[in-house]
Amino acid sequence: MQLILKNLRKDFGGKKVLQGIDFTFEKGKIYGLLGRNGAGKTTLFNCLSGELEADEGQAQLEGEKGLRPLRDEDVGYVFSLPILPEFLTGYEFLKFFTDINRDKVPQELTVDDYLEMVKIEDEDRHRLIKGYSHGMKNKIQMLCFLITRPPLILLDEPLTSFDVIAALEMKKLLREIKQDHILVFSTHILQLAKDLCDELVLLRHGRIEAISSELLHSPDFEDQIVMLLGDEPDVQNA
């Protein structure tokens, strides 16, 4: 399975953010998306998840049944600022979520099994999400894609909110599921990108370019990335 992006463009009132993205992401790999603040990483994720409509271009999935446009339900999206119903408990939300996705949930797994998977403790499961920490909310968001297992999973800087143990667990989990998904992960933490990702891509000048694997494994990797990102101009105005 592949996600094929062709000439994806997005402007905001003349501000050219995505300037013709051409790139192919493959199943079985974790991609690290790097870019300066304001480079357009969230905009790209929003266009792929259907939160925003791209002005031009296409996003298509190529699988066993051929090529077809990417649909909203193909995408699991973990936002950097989690959006969840704060008036529900973690348990209630997941019960609701598993009920509406009953066809996708393996029979043998209960809500408690899922909460156990991301180590949300018993005493927290029945508290309102409103009182959860940022990291706990991110865990709940991650459970949504662990339940529905969409082909494309987008993670907008989620691991930065996790403590060291939780981050290790999440990395392990992502590595375990990666063979069945296309995983794209945006982060500003170079060490995390290097450690977790199979491929690194840069979003700069409104386009995506791959970083060679030699560079990824070279001793001056960080300096080179800083140099490459350092010449990113401000987003172009029309």
Ligand SMILES: Nc1ncnc2c1ncn2[C@@H]1O[C@H](COP(=O)(O)OP(=O)(O)OP(=O)(O)O)[C@@H](O)[C@H]1O
């Ligand atoms: N809804 C919007 N309306 C107008 N401008 C927007 C909108 N969303 C994003 N932008 C602009 O598009 C540019 C890219 O923003 P985006 O959030 O995609 O960057 P980013 O790479 O995710 O940045 P960061 O690393 O800081 O999170 C910024 O200049 C931002 O101000």
